[in-house]
Amino acid sequence: MSGLSFLAPFALLGLLALPLVWWILRIAPPKPKTQSFPPLRLFADIQTEEETPAKTPFWLLLFRLLMIALITFALAGPIFKKSAAETQRPLLLMIDNSWLSAPFWSEILNEAEAQVKKARRENVEVALVLTTGDEQSPAFQPAQSALETIETLKPQPWIDGVSSLIALLNDLNLNNKDGTFLSSGLTFSDESLPDDLLSPLTDLNVYVPVGISEVALPTFTREVPNGFESGWMRPVSGAVPVDLTVQAMSNDNAVLARSDLQFAPGDAEATARFELPAQLRNRVTHIQLSSSKSAGAVKLLDDSWGRPLIGVLSSSGDTASPLLSEPFYARTALEPYADIYDGDLDALLTVNPSVIVMPDSQRTSDERLAEYVEEGGVLIRFAGPKLAKRVDDLIPVDLRGGGRAIGGALSWETPQTLAPFETDSPFFGLEVSDEVTVSQQVMAQPGIETDTRSWARLEDGSPVVTAGPKGEGLIVLFHVTAGPEWSNLALSGLYVDMLRRILPLAKNRAQPTEETEGGNWIANRVLDGFGRFEAPDASVVTLSDSQFEKAKATKQTPPGFYTQGTRRRALQTLQDVKNVSVLSLPSGATRKQYGSTKLQSLAGIGLAIGLIGLALDALFALLMSGRRPSFLKRSPQVAGVIALCFVAGMSAPEALAQSGDAETSNQEISQKVSTAATGLHFAYVETGNGRLDRLTETGLLSLGKQLRVRTTIDVEGVDGVDPATDALTLYPFLYWVVSRDAQTPSDMAVTALNAYMESGGTIVFDTRDSADSAVTGNSAHPGLANLTQALDIPRLTPVPNDHVLTKAFYLLQSYPGRYANGQVWVDAASNAAGRDGVSPVIIGGHDWAAAWALDEENRPIIDLDDTLPRQREFAARFGVNLAMYTLAGNYKADQVHSAELVQRLGEERARDIGLEPADRDDENTSQGGIDD
Template sequence: MIGPLSFAAPAILTGLALLPALYFMLRATPPAPRRQVFPPLRLLHDILPTERSPVRMPWWLLLLRLLAAALVIIGFAGPEIVPPPLLPGHGPILLAIDNGWGAAQDFPARLTAARHLVDQAGTRGVVLLPTAATATGQQPRASDVLTRAAALAALGALHAEPWPSDRAADTRAIDAIRRHIADLTGVYLTDGLAEPGSASFVAALAPARLITGDTADLRLLAPPHLAANGALVATVLTLPHPGRIDQPVLAETASGVALARATVKIGPGRAQGSASFDLPVALAGKIARLALPGMAAPGGVALLDGATSRVVVGLVSGGTANPEQRLLGTLYYVRRALPPGTTIRTGSLDDLIASGANALIMADLPLNPADIARLHHFMAAGGVAIRFAGPLTAATKDALTPDPLLPGVRALGSALAAGKPEAIAAFDRGSPLAGLPLPASATVSRQILVNPATLDPATVWARLSDGTPIVIGARQGRGMLVSILTTANAAWSTWPISADFPALIDRLVHLGKGAVPKSGRLHAIRVLDGSGALVLPGSGVRPLEASGFAHALISPAHPPGLWGDAHGTIALNLGDHVPPLARAPLPAGVPVTNLDSIPRARRFGPDILGLALALLIADAAITLLLRGAIRLRGAALLLAGLMWFVMPPPAHAQSNDAHNSAHDVPPGALAPMLAYVRTGDANTDAISRAGLAAISDQVDQETAAHLAAPRGVTPGIDNLNLYPLLYWPITATTTPPGKPACHALDAFMAGGGLLVIDTDGGGSDLPGSGAGFDPGATAALRRATACLAIPPLERLTDRDTLAHTFFLNRSFPGRFDGAPVYIAAKGARDADGVSPVVIGSNDWAGAWALDGAGMPMRALLPGSPGQRQAANWFGVNLVMYALTGTYKSDQVQIPAILRRLAQ
């Protein structure tokens, strides 16, 4: 329904009363001249004049000017069509806004809807009530009655929180504000979730209208888990929906690099679905979190910890006997005690460390100095080394132990020793083994003793009933060293054959992956904010008892994130620490409006002012025509040009690869954009376009520059002067450019543009000249650049400005790594010291390119850690180098800066 017409500034309409006065002013004629008898004028009486000037303005021109003046007055009065009132009543508006984790997914749309409601409230005043507690733990409370400007400012400072709304505190806040203001009209922007206390809250609010989003789009990642085959399983929770849902999930590293993508399929009427990531061990170990692409909310993130990380365990034993011999082998019980899904490998220490194992179990294995050095390096990188004692280790003492050991073996309850086998004592509260079931039936008859003179009590993790240490451990770098001072089979102890031995092995192999004890206090290390990003914990975060971790509820005191102690970290995810997803019932008789359906006022002031300006321009052109200053054709051209300037025709969307002549200005030419040379190969052009688009997005995010979408060009036809950087991929099928294209590329380089020539071969030979440059090159590259005036080249190093234009780059990889990069030699650059050309063979666009889901389109070779990040950094440096040149090398202002610092 269309509302009545109103004006934002109706007082300006009083100017319409001046139009009659303006009419008489425009109609006024100059005073009659004084008559003086002059007889010679009689001779001119009968001569007709060649030009007549009217004494009055033409009526149609007068009407045009009066109409333009009226339109100016009406336009400044701000005419608008106001929609029908959405909010009943006459008192202030009590606007309750859900800003818990359930509203974070579409929170910008909620703020937009809230601003429209504030506009509709007008002068009634607004009371704001965010329903989630603040990060400092302050409970929700209603604001005072705010004016429109104050309410909009408060909405600008409002953001989503990563915990649920506090319905009990919300209800108390509504009761408190209604005791002071009786005629409040309640409006509720709800997230649509049913939570404990929701019914009482809605009853207290008594909303006159509900504003809700589409709960069918709500997604929540449940904590991931490992399948029996070791694959990582992602589970997505949602509210039941009649249609099928296909939800992509990304497996990401700690730095946000996507390693894999899986699609969770949720059938009609179902509330959850799962999908697995079956990755190689080397990649699976790098996964730090799962994320829903395009969803900047804490519900779209699930963090991984030691319990959900794939464990690769290497088993190695000393001696010549078969370590896998049934019931007797040193590795027989250990292998069967490993948790399900564990990847088990056997072999030498060198092979196991090189295979990517993150835990090593050594059963009675003597070590030489070279082995100890390798194990120290392994533990420094985060590995866990677990050593079981035995006759061989007792006879050959080495230095790889958390505490010095005594020579020999202690025998308990044997024919030649006093006493009896000792049981395992209860684990201390601060021990990493705390919380494990006590192996009450297990006894130890032989063990190796720790030197009591040098014993550090902090290294003792378990003791026998007589107080003798049986398990000692200490952190080594990022990893852990654990010594179990008895055998891994039943030769010295019945612990390996007890029912509780698997729990011990499970706890130990996960120590390097962040598992924590089941007792003690955990502290927040990194927490999720309302946008799903990991940030430092705030002042309102409190320690969490490990014993109650499984039943903890997400709150400002215990936000989702990574928690831990000195032994590692564990993930507190939203999925299993918030109330189950359920759709809140809508109160009967309350109108419901969608977030996107709130009617807005239609304002016509700018359009009317534009029309008035067009009439004034037409009046100017007509006046010049009547005075003879221009002819009819000139007046028409002037009028058309001015009208186009005031009201330009709407631009039509074009493809990036649309063909334009050299004289046409492409859409968005006034905004900086990157360009690539069309090769004629659809796949190559798609990679170039996607690569430059990804780098443009990263430049937008990292710098103050804002780039338009990249564009494909044809040198010699398209105007290259519109682009600061031109990327030219050369393949084996690239044909040499014609003479017009060569002239255009030379002019582009001479005019200050940066030409980036790249191949996808990963080679190291490039065409050119100059000292230290190898002239041998691939045939395609040599043919393609033969006609260009390429200056003398030199190898790019990390000392050149291009290596630190924005990021600090020590290497310049792309999809390939290792090939040199060449730029113009010092004397061949322009007056500002900028190279007009960069030549490489690393396939940079192949490393930059991302598909629609944000996944890399091409794999890297060799794929070393940080290669893609270094390639992206170099891409940003290339763009900033093309836009800003060598500004970072400018030393002119250094003396002035030093003088200012001295003052």
């Protein structure tokens, strides 16, 4: 028995009650008083088939004491651990708490808690070492201190180098110690811990998550016709296909669009494609994976994304009619898709546009224009009389002198039409109309360079649009005028589409280095380790232009959006995805998977045997009382069969119950039932996502505080429940957060949930997707469909304006949470008397728990969508109404009949005293009774 220990050893004190139980069971009733009654003499010689013993048989007494002792033993939480003969060594616990671990954070925390609690039971010390942001020198200390630290951990949005981890480990004496590394399975760059650093450890276990092949990181984002593309890469390319979903998000975290991201077996790269109109595309501020909650799975888009700034060269002295002005046609074509700025070259270079449009009438030979192109700008220029007369250097191909026109030296007999665009042209796919004709153009010199740089040609093969690089920039030349002088192209829709296809080529232009707004870059919204936006703390520093160019994600400069006046720049979590690679295990390390730390618990086995024993005790009590069941009368051998089954159950305890781990022992379940039965508790259904469950629990606890302040309801606590095993009837409602990948409950859970709703309970399903309604429309929520397909869900309807839920405590007409928009659904027949008017189901997507959640200082934990004034206050009021509604039923609905009842009582009183009641209108008279 040296390997036996107890999680709740004080429960063994219940064994002291066994003598009292012995005495109670041995108590015999007093001997009845003898009274002579002659007629009873007739029954004296009758032989009775059943006799009741005068006192409890000794064997039954011992059996009952054994069952009580066994149940007491099970409630003490017995477990088997390592033999006392084995050496218990201090534990070095290393945790990867960078953003790489965010997708697996719940698994890492659960394993860390299991490891430290195991060390606490074995009374060994623990040294906790964090890979990121650990500023304190680690030391071996009692396991309870490490456990308190673990409960406050969260992933950081940056990664520290290996050098900092080496410095922390060098401060520790690792001789004769055990080591455990809870990793993400990935590492940053090719750096790794030296083998000799961890070689003093006696045993080293490295935990790696199973779903590492589903981790994807963003690489590029580029515009394409009618939308944009987002590239992603997997550090670990698995042998099975992986289907993910990429979301395009707005500044207020609303989902603007979704796209599938599919990795074929063995593929490391994939591309998600979005088709969005320009107005929606310009609202996209970041792109992220819907399934992976990690800062590394977020791609931030700053001022270099969205509507470009286009400069159109124009002269302030140009007083010609707009229809006769070349800049007019280019400006009109681009205005729906870009911000247009008119002016001379001095004015345009000041605002640093992405593209400069130079009509022939505004031609300039300023050297600064050439410098603008060489530094990465895009110049779109048009031909005309000036270019035909004198060629300059800002051209993509060599030109012939003069122009080609009808009746000229290089003449056409009729205007030429455009040829279909070739596949390597940016204009490929645009439809060419026969109505678009060219009557005059500047000719390009024939040659290989001209052929490779031609984007559009006429039917005779001569180039009409050419393009070529100059330095870091690009020059695009239309060989016709910007207006209708040489061609009617400027009057067609094709002209607009061709200019639109050129705009994405300027999206990656670098921001100007000079400070147009002045001052440093200040953090505005930064990412946490899970990829959520939050306000920067006091440790975040400001950055100059030169510092920002070299900045990387650190504690002082976290990833996020930084502003300089009206300008905004993004500091990405990850600069180069190729720096992330698979973690290589140190020599001598053992690879393990999360969730493998289990305890050999005997609690379930003991309780199962004890309960079976109590059932047998009831049968034995019937036999001793003389009330033998009829089936035993017919088959005396049944008793022997039952005894054999009991012995077989004793010899095969694994068939009676699952051991379960130590933290979900039956003693804890019993305590949960006891506390929930003696005081009001709220409950939520555990999803398996530790972070989400903790947020839900915090939200319900905060709602309980609001109820204590605003009403007489006193909520004592919040429990996480499993519908398949927990007693649900102890709770007024179940709060269930539904993810899109939620699975169908087990048969046992479905039975329990249906019974719970039938007995008067309410399930609040929160899909947390109201912000996505603009994208998903009326499509079914896949997770909600999986959960409810086997449940007895009644016909639902949006909450009516006069529903009790709108007036249970506060008068409400909306039900906001983190999101304010969206429908809330209840039972269409919720006035049924069998449930006191309470709907068995309430469905919404408002993320109410996030809106209720407050920290210990009553500060909000989650930012709201804030589409309503005082939205958090109205969310709290809805929570109060919800609690009152589920606890008190339709008491509020009864008040609507008070006026009718008072009026009828008055009429009856009037008749009693001989008065005629006042005439009622036809509408009231036709009711004939209280509203049904």
